[in-house]
Amino acid sequence: MTLHLLRVAAGVKSIDHLREVVERFSYEHTTYGTVMPLTTRNRPKRQDELLKGGSVYWIVKNVILARAPLVGFEEFQAGDGRTAVNMLVKPEVILTEPRPKRGFQGWRYLKGEDAPDDLTGAGGKQSYEDMPTEMMIELKELGLL
Template sequence: MTIHMVKLSVGSEDVDDIANWQARYLKTSPNPMHFTRMFPKRAEEILRGGSIYWVVKGAIRVRQRIVDIRQEQDSEGRDMCALVFDPQLVRTYAQAKRPFQGWRYLKPEDAPRDLKSGEAALDIPPDLDTALKNAGVW
C-alpha cells in the first residue's frame, strides 16, 4: 500500500515560493530535499509511489513525489531524515488543512486530486473552493 505525507510549507505565500526555493536548491543538487528530525516509520509505503503534499496558506495546493528517504547527519552529528523529491511540482485542487507541527501521513483516498493539464490553478480560499464544489458549480 502507498501512503503520502503532508507538511506545512512554512513561510511560503504561494506555490511559486516553493518553486523558487527549490530552484535555488537545484543549483547544487539533482533533487530538492527537505530535512526533518524524525524518520517516518512508514518509509517503505511512502517509497511505493508516495508524495509530499505541501500546505500553503491553510490549504494543500501542490505535491511532489518522494523518490528517496535516507538517514543523514547534520553538522553537529545528530541524525536527520532527508526526504528527497522529484523536482516536478504537481498542482492539486485546494484542500483546507489546519495548522500542525511536523508532518502527517495522508491516505491516498484523502489526498486532493491533481489539476489536469489546462485546468486553472486558482488560489481561492479553501472554504470558497469547498462551497463551490458542494454547490456543484466547481
C-alpha cells in the same frame, strides 16, 4: 494502497513562491537525479510504503495546494551531532484540488484515499496553474472548482 506525507511549506506565501523555493534548493543527486531535500529529524517508519508511488503534499497558508513525488530518503549528521533525514522529492510542483488543512510541526502520513486529486493531468481536468492561489481557494470554498 498508496501512502503519502503531509508537510507545511513554512514561510511559503503562494504556489509561485513554492516553485521558487523548489528551484532554489534542488540539486543533482548521484542516485536519484534532480531532487529537492526536505529535512526532518525522524525517519518515517513506513518509508517502504511511501516509496511505492507516494508524494509529499504541501500545505500553503492552511490549504493543501500541491504535491511532489517522493523518491528516496537519506540520513546525515546534522550540525548539532544528531542524525537527521532528508526526504528527497522530484522538483515538481503538481497542483492539487485546494483542501483546507491546519498547520502542524513536522510531517504526517496521508492515506491515498484521503489525498486531494491533481488539478492537471488526471482525468483530463482543466489546468488552473495561472489562477492566483487566493482565487483558487475562494472558488473551491464556493463549490465552483
